[in-house]
Amino acid sequence: MxxxxxxxxxxxTFLAREVLECSVTFTCSASSTSSVESLAWASAQLHCQCHISGSKVILPKMPADEKSEELEMLQSSVNTSLAPSRGEKGNCILSTEPKILFCDLKLKPGERKTFFYRETIPSDAPPSYRGQAVKYSYKVTIGMQRVNCPIKLLRVPFRVLVLYGLGDTSLLEQDDQAASSNPFLAEERTQNSLLDLAIQVLNTVTSRKRPNSYNIKNSDGSVARFCLFKPAYKLGEDIIGTIEFPAGCTVPCIQYSVVLQSEEHIAEECRRKPHQGVSMSSHGRHQEFCLHMSKSHMVLPIPLHVTPGFITDIVCLKWRLHFEFITAKEPLPDHVIPADQSESALWQGPQNLNVDTLVWNLPIKILPTNPMHASTSTTLVTKTPAAVTV
Incomplete structure (x- = not known):
């Protein structure tokens, strides 16, 4: 055994274009009755499964020539001895070439051998995503077989993040100029790894402070002014903004709430229904009463487990801040402040208010983060255990 x-x-967690490394250990049981246990072969490969909701998504029809090529590939995969996506839900949309770990492995009782499988995640791979209509999931599949015995599969799930524009060197020009002007740095510069370049790009894009102010109004007049300090954020960051209610605002705001939401847009040719709406998911909420306040601030943390914005042939994911302002339709009595500090006054609000709701959406950009940081919150559940017995 x-x-x-x-x-x-x-x-x-890994970025697309990174090299994934998986260690596979084969251990012969010390209580084995045979003097030598043997395996005929073992191989490993990566694959991505796409699972769609039949009530919301329909895959577009392929041309006849492409359909015949896919049918030939499907038939060839069925006839081969190893089918890594066999038994998995959905369609296998991405699969790397299998790599042989060994052939004819012999182990004595208590003996152990470890093999390392390395593979580059394709650059055109979609990110891992669990949406309401579409799901993308990745696994490393290790297949092994004894002579004249059925094949056994061991699957290890992992997460993929996609950073667009990773090959755009213009994003790093500012940092390169600053580094070249430093006389204490050596002239010879080593080539950074893909992960180092990705972290540098993320820090460059998300550290740019570009405050934008928005005047929020309804049909009755001005309600508030919102200021967002930057347009792009990484996973795990806090979205910080200020909401001001200056004296020029003519509409009293009683309460406001901000919700971080993701928008799942299905491509038109893939929609089950022509007028199918956008699927929304909420990932955090900030709510506060603001009557008679001149300024307030909101903080919304971005979870590490969510998927940054992306686009594929089937689905497009976007992010936004969803605001709801509860405003009074009639002027409210002023809060009288005593002139003498030794005196005190109690303001009693009205029991009934005629209110209105103002809804406003602000698109934002959410990018990946360091994959090693994202791994701390990644919880992948699989029905297949981390070990099998052959």
Whole structure:
């Protein structure tokens, strides 16, 4: 009896174009009755499964030539000895070439051998995503077989983040100029790894402070002024903004709330219904009473487990801040402040108010973060255990 276990050496989250490394250990049981246990072969590969909701999504029809090519590939995968996506839900939309770990492995009781599987995640891979209509999930599949025995599969799930514009060197020109002007740096500069370049791009884009102010109005007049300090954020960051109610605002605001929402847009050719709406998901809420306040601020943390904005042939994910302002339709009595500090006064609000609701949406950009940081909150659940027995 041989026990096979596998784990990813650097965590569960990776960027597209990164190299994934998985260690696979084969251990022969010390209580084995045979003097030597053997395996005929073992191989490993990556694959991505796309699962769609049939009530919301319909896959577009392919041309006849592409359909025949896909049918030939499907038939060839069925006839081969290893089908990594066999038994998985959805369609396999991405699969790397299988790599042989070994052939004819022999182990004595108590002996153990470890093999390392390395593969580059394709640059055109979609990100891991669990939406209401579309799901993308990734796994490393290790297949193994004894002679004249059925194949056994071991699957290890992992998460993929996609950073668009990673190859755009113009984003790094500002940092390069600052580095070249520093006389204490050596002239020879080593080439950074993909992860270092990605972190540098993320820090450059998300550190740019560009405050934008928005005047919020309804049909009765001005309600508030909102200021957002930057337009792009990383996973795990806090979205911080200020809401001011200056003296020029003619509409009293009683309460406001801000919700971080994701918008799941299905491509027109993939919609089950022609007038199908956008699916919304909320990921945090800030609410505060603001009557007689001149200024307030909101803080919304971005969870590490959510998916940054992306686009594929089927779905497009966008992010926004959803505001709701509860305003009074009639002027409210002023709060009288005593002139003498030794005196005190109690303001009693009206029991009934005639209110109105103002809704406003502000698009924002959410980018990935350091994948090693994102791995701390990644919880991947799989029905297949981390080890199998052959």
């Amino acid at each position: 041989i026990e096979v276990s596998a784990h990813l050496t650097r965590g569960l």
